Each structure stands twice: as C-alpha cells, then as structure tokens.
Amino acid sequence: MTDAAVVVTDVSRKFEATQALDNVSFETRHGELFGLVGPDGAGKSTLFRILTTLIVPDSGTATVLGLDVVKDLWAIRSRVGYMPGRFSLYGDLTVRENLEFFASVFGTTVQEGYDLIAPVYRQIEMFNDRRADALSGGMKQKLALSCALVHRPDILFLDEPTTGVDAVSRREFWDQLDILRKSGLTIIVSTPYMDEVMRCDRIALMQSGRILQIDAPGEIGSHYPLPLVEVIGPDRYRMLLALRRSPYAHSVYPFGIGLHFTDNRSGHDPSRSANEVKSYLEGEGFTGVQARPIAAGIEDRFMDLMPQVQRVS
C-alpha cells in the first residue's frame, strides 16, 4: 500500500445526458490539503459524492484510505467527514443538538471530539441554544464543519465551503483548515474561487467533468505556454478592445486593476512583447500605458486550458 489517501482511477459518471465526470484519475497523499478548483458543473460535487459512498461511478474505481468506495462503503462512512455544498444540518435543532446528533450517529460524544473541533466550535459555542436556522451564513458554516469533524474522521471532504461567503470569512475559513491540517488530517476541499487555493499543497483544475491539470498551486502558472503581459492604463475597456485587434493577440482579458495580454508567438521574449504592446497602444492614441511581462497565475492557466468550445463569446 502506498501513502495515498485517495486513489481515483478512470472514474466516469453520467446523469441523464450530462457527463458529470469523464474519465477522472488522481491520487492524494495522507496529510495533504488537496484542492479541487473549478466552476459550477465541473464535477466537483459528483466526485465528492462518489468518494463519500453516496453514489457509485458508472465506470472506473476509487479507494479512500485503501477502501473501495463500492464494496467497503460502511467501513469508509465511519472514517470520513463530509461537509456538503448545501447547508444540510437540522434547522429546527439547536447548535448543541446538531453537534450531539452527529456525534451519536457515529457512536461518540461531543466531549470525545472536543479538542479537534474546538478551534472552530468555540466561535459558535455561545450560540449553543440557538436553532441552526437562525444562524448567520458564517456561523452555519462553522457549525457544519464542527459536525463533520466531531467523530474524528481520518479524512475530511469539504464541498465548496466558501461559496457565497465574503472575502474575510473565506480567509478565516482557510486559517481554520491550516490548523486542521497541522493536526495531520487529510483534507480535500473544492472551490470556485481560484485566488484562495494558494494554501493547498496541490490542486486539480476541473472543468466539464475533466481534470485539466494537477500541481502545487505555485507551479500551475509555470505550465503557461505563451508570453504574458500585464497592461495597466486609463480607459481599460477601450484598451481591451484595441488590444484584441492587435496582430499578436492570443487573448486579452481584464485582470485585477489591468489587463492580461497573451502573445500568440510561443517563445517570443516577454519583455519585447511588453514593449511592443506599449508601442501599439500609444500608436492607437492611448497615453499613460504601463506594460510589463508577468508570470501566469492559476486563473491564467485555467482559462488557457479550458476547452475551445467554451471560449466562443
């Protein structure tokens, strides 16, 4: 047995006409914080449901902690923690009752799991007698995480825990994952926000049921195949339209405060490309333009890997 926590091999799953997962394969290691990154419809939730034994794949195999997701489902269920994408606690039970319920289902008590859930649970403990329905979004999320952890699972599956959550609460949630990871827990987490996965050990980019690339988040951009230039200047929208007409434009997109211009000449010196972009825009009448070569980020690479059919605008 290797040190793999999860092994997914050629897994496919269809829902009526939709190919939710299309020959997906990957492995995650014990103690790893592994991120599945992609938009709605990428197949992230389907993958989680297969790994938590709620549905079975049409084809392919998957193991969790060395156990087969189809044959060994009962053994797997007691060892995984799962936080589904939709809030799925009991709204008319209180905070404490929810926690006690989830502990009892797994034959344990809140006390036994307390030290593990404490960093999260302490933040909502003062609302112990409040009904779960009456909690704010951020507090519901903390309760759901506590409930997923209370039976001391060996692996934790978090399906879009930060979707629709504001930027500050998202940061705090990732701080909590850091703490959990340090306790040795294996965590697989999905998100549509590409800027928040830098704290994962490795990430898989997913789109339309397929994995596009797997690597450490800091390395994903190094696979970008073409010169990339950041362009900053006034009147961004007109600048974007002008750059799309330029002869060497592979793609031009708004990015943060500026634009990302991808040169269609593979191997072309990025500094020269930046100078050419600046001259081109000045020739088009733009002033105050800054252009500099930059390293690609996760979103740049994701967009580059997206199937061509998706790009038609």
Add this chain to the structure above:
Amino acid sequence: MTAPATISPEPAIVAHELTRQFGKFTAVDHISFDVKAGEVFGFLGANGAGKTTAIKMLTGLLAPTSGDARIAGLDLKTETEQIRRRIGYMSQRFSLYEDLTVLENIELYGGIYGLTDRQIADRAKVMLETLGLTDELVGKLPLGWKQKLAFSVALLHEPAVVFLDEPTGGVDPITRRQFWEMIYATAEKGTTVFVTTHYMDEAEYCDRISIMVDGRIATIGTPLELKQQWNVPTIDELFVRLVRPK
C-alpha cells in the same frame, strides 16, 4: 467606464440618510451616496453588512424606515412604480424560467415590461445574435450562459439603472470576464450598473466602489483612490482591514 458626454449630469442614484430597521436591529444605518449616470458602481460588504437590505430599498421592494433616495431622477417614496419601470434587476439566484425556452423567457419579460410585440421581436433577435444563443430550453444552458442571458433580459426594457446582485458566483473565469465585458458595454451605452460581488478582483473592475460595514458605508471612491487613501496594495486588503479591524 467614463460616461459619454451626452449623458445627463443628474446622478443615477442619490441616497440620502437611507435607513432601515428591523425591530431594534438597524440593518442599514443612514447611508448617503451618489452614483453617476453610466458609472459601474461596486457595492461591497461582508455577509450581513446590510447590502441586500440596501438594494431592496433602492429597487423599491422594501420601504425605508427613514431617509430618502432618487433613482433615475425619480423619488423612491412617491414614484416607486415609475422607478420599477426604469430599473433592471438580476440576482445571484437565476431569475429566468428554466422550463421555458430562451425566446419564451424574452417574450414573457418583454410583456411584463410593457414592450410592444415588435420591440420584443427586434430585441430578441439582437440578443440571440449577440449572445450566440439558439432558442433552446433555458434549463439546458450552462450556468454562465444563463447568467449572461439573465443580464440581457434585465436590460430588455433599456433601464436607466441595472442592479446585479452577485451575478458571477460559481461562473468559470472566462465567462466571468465575458460578463464583465457585457457590463462595460452596457455602461458605455449610458446605463448605470450597480453590482455586488465576492470576487475582490472584480472590485478593481469598477469605476467606483463602496464598502459597507455594519449597516454603514465605511469608505467610497475609485479603487485607486481608496488604495492610496488607506495605503493598501489591493481592495482585498482594504476589505479585510475595514471588515475585521484589529
């Protein structure tokens, strides 16, 4: 985007001491701000800061406890009905009918907005061409297309102001940017765009933004002004600092 010179100088939105209480809780606490015509205005804030309550008031769905506002030159309290005809709205939750086709949705909303059959037919044709859509069941469209279609439908009656409440949640990065290009193109035509988002990079795409904290507007200005004023490298940093002061 900078508003063309042809746009009337009257602001698209003027909020004055707008306040809403629920029992003892003050969800929106005396907020005052202007949004210029043709501006892309980013309305940011943490969950529970009062954004949704403010938007409900500005769109005439919820009466303010006190304060007033003018939308597209109309008084929020006395001209609510007229305001509804001059604004468009699209929410994070998809608002079109999934079991109707694209054209059926356009016809339905065109009818609600009081457009003539001719206007509906003309605008539907342009919309399908611009979006590159065929007339299929809306439920079968990918999320990104649904969102782009919902935005177009919210513009069907050529409103003065369009409110977009987290329009890009869960959408892939290319579609998200295409959506923003639609926003720019809409603003170029003079329509004011009032948008909320949890993507902090999108905050940088706005002409001006405000950040709401505990029912109040904590800061307002262009992204560049705010970064200089607060001495932060990104709006993300500013957001964190305002929402969770150390």
